[in-house]
Amino acid sequence: MAELVLKDLVIKYGKVTALDGLNLTVKDGELVTLLGPSGCGKTTTLRSVSGFLPVQEGDIFLNGKRITDIAPEKRGIGLVFQNYALWPHMTVFKNLAFGLELRKMPAEEIKRKVAAVLSLVKMEEFADRFPRQLSGGQQQRVALARAIILEPDILLLDEPLSNLDALLREQMRFEIAAIHSRLGITTMYVTHDQTEAMVISDRIVVMRNGRVMQEGKPEDIYMRPQNKFVAGFMGTTCFVKGVVAQLDGERCVLRTDDGIELYGIATGTELSVGQKALAAIRPEYILLGSRAATGSAGVNRFRAQVDRSNFTGELFDYQLRLGNNFIRAKEYEAKKVYELGQTIDIKIDEERLPIVYDTDSGAAAV
Amino acid sequence: MNRILKKSAELALLVLVFLIVIGPMVSLFLWSIAQKWYWPHPLPQTITFDYWAQALGLKTSLAIGAVSIVSAFTLSLLIAVSTVVIAMAIAVPAGYALAKYKIPFGTIVLFLFLLPNAFPQQPIFVNILQIFTRIGLAGTVPGVMLIHILVGLVYGVWITNATFRSIPPSMEEAARSVGATAFKAFYKISLPLAAPGLFSSAVFVFLTSLDEFTGTFFIGLPFINTLPLTLYSSSGYNMQFASVIALILLVPSVLFMLLIQKVLKAEYVGGMG
Numbered sequence: 001m002a003e004l005v006l007k008d009l010v011i012k013y014g015k016v017t018a019l020d021g022l023n024l025t026v027k028d029g030e031l032v033t034l035l036g037p038s039g040c041g042k043t044t045t046l047r048s049v050s051g052f053l054p055v056q057e058g059d060i061f062l063n064g065k066r067i068t069d070i071a072p073e074k075r076g077i078g079l080v081f082q083n084y085a086l087w088p089h090m091t092v093f094k095n096l097a098f099g100l101e102l103r104k105m106p107a108e109e110i111k112r113k114v115a116a117v118l119s120l121v122k123m124e125e126f127a128d129r130f131p132r133q134l135s136g137g138q139q140q141r142v143a144l145a146r147a148i149i150l151e152p153d154i155l156l157l158d159e160p161l162s163n164l165d166a167l168l169r170e171q172m173r174f175e176i177a178a179i180h181s182r183l184g185i186t187t188m189y190v191t192h193d194q195t196e197a198m199v200i201s202d203r204i205v206v207m208r209n210g211r212v213m214q215e216g217k218p219e220d221i222y223m224r225p226q227n228k229f230v231a232g233f234m235g236t237t238c239f240v241k242g243v244v245a246q247l248d249g250e251r252c253v254l255r256t257d258d259g260i261e262l263y264g265i266a267t268g269t270e271l272s273v274g275q276k277a278l279a280a281i282r283p284e285y286i287l288l289g290s291r292a293a294t295g296s297a298g299v300n301r302f303r304a305q306v307d308r309s310n311f312t313g314e315l316f317d318y319q320l321r322l323g324n325n326f327i328r329a330k331e332y333e334a335k336k337v338y339e340l341g342q343t344i345d346i347k348i349d350e351e352r353l354p355i356v357y358d359t360d361s362g363a364a365a366v
Numbered sequence: 367m368n369r370i371l372k373k374s375a376e377l378a379l380l381v382l383v384f385l386i387v388i389g390p391m392v393s394l395f396l397w398s399i400a401q402k403w404y405w406p407h408p409l410p411q412t413i414t415f416d417y418w419a420q421a422l423g424l425k426t427s428l429a430i431g432a433v434s435i436v437s438a439f440t441l442s443l444l445i446a447v448s449t450v451v452i453a454m455a456i457a458v459p460a461g462y463a464l465a466k467y468k469i470p471f472g473t474i475v476l477f478l479f480l481l482p483n484a485f486p487q488q489p490i491f492v493n494i495l496q497i498f499t500r501i502g503l504a505g506t507v508p509g510v511m512l513i514h515i516l517v518g519l520v521y522g523v524w525i526t527n528a529t530f531r532s533i534p535p536s537m538e539e540a541a542r543s544v545g546a547t548a549f550k551a552f553y554k555i556s557l558p559l560a561a562p563g564l565f566s567s568a569v570f571v572f573l574t575s576l577d578e579f580t581g582t583f584f585i586g587l588p589f590i591n592t593l594p595l596t597l598y599s600s601s602g603y604n605m606q607f608a609s610v611i612a613l614i615l616l617v618p619s620v621l622f623m624l625l626i627q628k629v630l631k632a633e634y635v636g637g638m639g
Contacts, residue, residue, distance in 0.1 A: 052539055072542040079543035085536035089558050098554075099544030143540075150544055 002063050002153040002186045003028045004049065010057035011044055018044040019210045021058070026154070031180050031187040033197040036207035037233075042190045043158060044210075049188060050156050051075050063153050078147030078185070080157040084139040086131040092118075092142050093127040099150045117145040120179060137168045144176070148183065155180075155187040161196065173199045194234055198222065206230050224267040228356050231280035238327040240279045241358060244271050252355045254279045258323035263299040264353030276358040285352040286329040288318070288344060289337060295347035304346050306338045320346065391616070397609035417606045421614070432607040435596055439614065442593040445507065446575040449514040453522050453571045456515075458564060461526025462552070466535070479523045482516060491584035498585055505589040513581035518571035525570060529563025530556065562629050569622045576618055 004026040011019040019041050026032045034042035047053035049060060051072030059068045067075050086095050093114055100110045118124045121141040131139055140160055147155055160176075161169045177200040180187055191197055197204050198218040205215040206229070214221060214230045225231035232239065240262065246253040252266035254277055262279045271277055287295045295301075307326065308319035316331045318338065329346070331337060338344055397403070398417060400410035416432075419425040423434035464472050482490065494513070495504055503509035533556055541551035557564075579594040586592065593615060601608035 050539075050543065052542075071547075072539070073545050073547055077543055079540060081536045081540065083534065083536055085534065085540040087537060087540070087555055087559075098541070098546075102545045102550070146540070146544065 003061075004154055004186060004188065005061040006045070006049070006058070007061070008058040009045070009048065009055060009060070011041075011048055011053060012056050017210060019048075022210070022212065024205060024212070024215075026186055026188055028186055029184040030202045031177075031189060031200060032203045032205060033189040033191060033201040034205050034207055035191060035194060035197045035233075036213075037192060039209070040207040041210040042192075042207050045207075046156055046158050046188060046190050049154070050077055050079055076153040078150065078152035078155045080140075080143050080147045080155070080160045082159045082162050084131070084136075084143045084163075086139055086142055086146075088131050091128050091130055092123070092134075095131070095142060096146050096149050099146070103150075113149055117149045120148075120182075121145045121175075136164050137172060140164065140172065141175075144179070148179075148185065151185075153186065155185045157187065157189045159191055161191070161193075169193075169196070176200055206233060223352065223354070224265070225280065225354050225356060226267050226269065228278055228280075228359060231278070231354055231356050235282050235284075236328060238281045238283075238325075240281060240322075240325045240327065242277060242279065244273050244275045244277050244355070247271060247273050252277075254355050256323060256325065258325075260302065260323045260325075261299075262348065262353060262355075263350040264355040265351065267354045267356060269357070271355065271357065277355050278358045280354045280356060281327050281348060282352065283317075283328045283330045285349040286320075286327070287347040287349070288329055288331055289346075292345040292347035295349060300348040300350050300353070302346050302348075303343050306340055306342045306344065309336060309338065309340065311336070320344075322346075391613075394609045394612050397605050398613055400606055417610050421607065421610045432600075432604065432610075433596075435593060435611060435614070438591050438593045438596045441507075441591065442576055445511055445514060445592065446572050448511055449518055449575040450568050450572045452511070453515045453518040454526075454564070454568050457519060457522035457526045457567060457571075460523050461528075461567075462530045462556070464523075464527050465530035476523070476527065479520055482520050487580040488584075491581050494581070495584045504585060505587070507590060510582050510586045510590050510592070513585050514575040514578055517578055517581060518574050521574065522567050522571045525567035526560075526564060529560045529567070532563070533559050565629055566626055569626055573619055573622060577615065 004024075006022055006024040009019050009022040009024075010017070022041070022045060024032075024045070034045055036042050044053060048055050049062075051067070051070065055068055059066055061067065062075065086092075087098070090098070096114045096117060097110050100113060105113075114127065115124070118127060121144055123138060123141050123145065126134065126138065126142070131142070134142065140163075143160070147157075157176075161172050164172060173196055180200070189197075189200065198221075201218055203215060204218055204221045206213045206221060208229055214226045216224075221230060222234050225234060228239070231237055240254070240256055240260075242254040242256040242260075242262065244252060244266075245255040245261065247266065250265050252264055252271060254262045254264060256262070264279055292301065302322055304320040304322045304327075306318055307321045310317040314332070316333055316336060318329045318331065320327050320329055396410055399413050399415060401412040401414040401416075403410040416425065420432035421435045423436045426434070463469060464476055469475060491513070498504040498509050503512070537555050537559065538548075538551040541555045542548065546554065577594055578592075579598065582590065582592050582595060583598070586595065593611060597608055597611040597615065600611065
């Protein structure tokens with residue numbers, strides 16, 4: 001069972017506390033992504049697991065063994081870097097064989113293993129090339145191969161796709177996900193790209209300022225954010241301020257300053273009536289114009305004014321005025337349906353409207 | 367019209383640079399084969415290769431005031447090679463440690479290595495002479511070697527430090543992640559990658575030692591006679607002989623510069639970028 005457990009981890013850089021009592025478990029075979037903005041502590045966490053960053057307090061357990069003080073080379077990890085870190089003075093073959101040679105593996109077996117892993121990352125013909133002769137994407141595949149050839153207990157990837165162009169990143173995402181599901185190695189992945197995280201992860205841990213803001217399956221993180229930060233970080237979110245007017249189990253009504261009543265779901269920590277809250281409106285859950293009639297009857301039906309429209313090629317991006325609030329909506333149409341200044345019907349899906357505390361820390365507002 | 371002016375200006379500049387660089391060497395060469403050369407003749411009046419022959423130990427005659435420089439050259443060479451070995455043995459680990467680890471006051475340590483060049487040389491060496499005389503190192507080969515090592519370390523440490531700094535830490539970390547110990551990671555990854563830079567550092571130390579004058583003058587004389595010292599002592603009265611020595615001293619520098627150029631080019635192709 002190659003399970004990774006981080007217990008009460010405290011890491012400080014001089015006077016700055018990067019991680020303040022972090023608790024995290026990556027189950028055997030799981031791919032967990034640490035997601036967050038720069039400085040949130042995700043790379044710090046990864047480096048402490050890899051052994052290159054000392055830990056002030058707390059413990060790290062891998063496969064049941066306490067590895068907190070063990071040197072990196074003895075931890076059984078595979079590491080993939082943002083800048084690939086392939087050794088330029090060695091061929092692809094030697095890059096991959098290096099770790100096996102250190103273990104004194106016989107030459108025939110090394111050849112077999114290298115060939116196997118090269119075919120896994122689809123780089124079979126490149127065994128005798130030097131890293132400088134490879135493109136960025138190819139280098140990253142070799143880097144991945146190098147990390148998995150030793151069959152590590154855990155695979156650690158530090159923003160491996162950040163140096164690649166957008167198209168290649170999308171491609172490589174799927175390949176990484178495919179390789180992971182094929183090999184089933186316990187994996188910890190670090191990125192600031194939420195789409196990437198959503199595509200490949202079994203579970204996402206959203207971090208900010210050294211703390212876990214929320215962890216869960218990608219759908220849960222996206223649809224049911226538990227605080228303002230996670231709601232704003234995922235997708236395109238427009239916040240509408242208001243006060244909790246009604247609360248019935250999970251069903252929640254938010255009343256805005258101009259009297260608009262938004263029906264939604266109270267996600268996360270317990271809200272109470274009278275508390276200041278935010279409705280996290282996502283453009284894909286707004287039905288516009290004639291489509292508004294197709295949504296469930298009753299609640300969240302409004303008249304909004306078209307304030308701005310932009311054609312992005314894939315869709316029309318509208319900015320609407322609802323009372324005193326501006327919200328964004330999308331329509332997958334090739335032609336502009338709504339004119340500027342036009343007032344249209346809209347319907348916001350009440351099953352898809354998270355309502356969260358109006359505060360950054362995610363803790364209960366006092 | 368403008369283009370012709372521009373071209374002629376470029377040509378004039380090229381000729382000027384050429385003269386400035388090559389001119390002194392041509393002058394040295396002419397002096398080294400001159401027997402009689404008085405002003406205002408542009409070229410030597412009579413030519414002889416006697417000075418070369420004497421210097422290289424092929425002839426002996428006290429008439430023209432030249433001596434065999436073979437022993438001085440050999441001594442210079444021996445001291446230079448030993449200096450390189452010892453200085454690099456210090457500079458490589460020092461440069462690596464200062465580049466890789468957060469040494470307390472690391473910047474100050476690096477700065478300290480610069481200090482010998484920050485002060486006027488004579489006062490430093492006069493003081494060292496006093497100390498060396500007391501402990502019996504004055505006028506000895508080890509004493510001179512210590513001076514050469516001191517002077518060599520100034521650039522030696524800086525170049526090795528810069529070389530190791532240019533290697534991304536992820537290179538070694540990748541090696542550690544596949545099971546290499548810290549030493550193996552250094553030996554199999556950092557060292558090969560640093561080799562061109564370390565070689566340049568070694569060459570620099572070697573050439574500095576070969577040409578070192580002031581310290582050797584104070585500490586070495588009258589017993590230790592290196593090539594630069596021989597050059598100095600003969601340059602006052604015997605221009606021909608001095609020119610011979612100066613040209614001989616140029617040879618290693620030129621050779622190594624050509625070699626380094628080849629090595630550095632290979633380094634760029636070798637993919638450090």
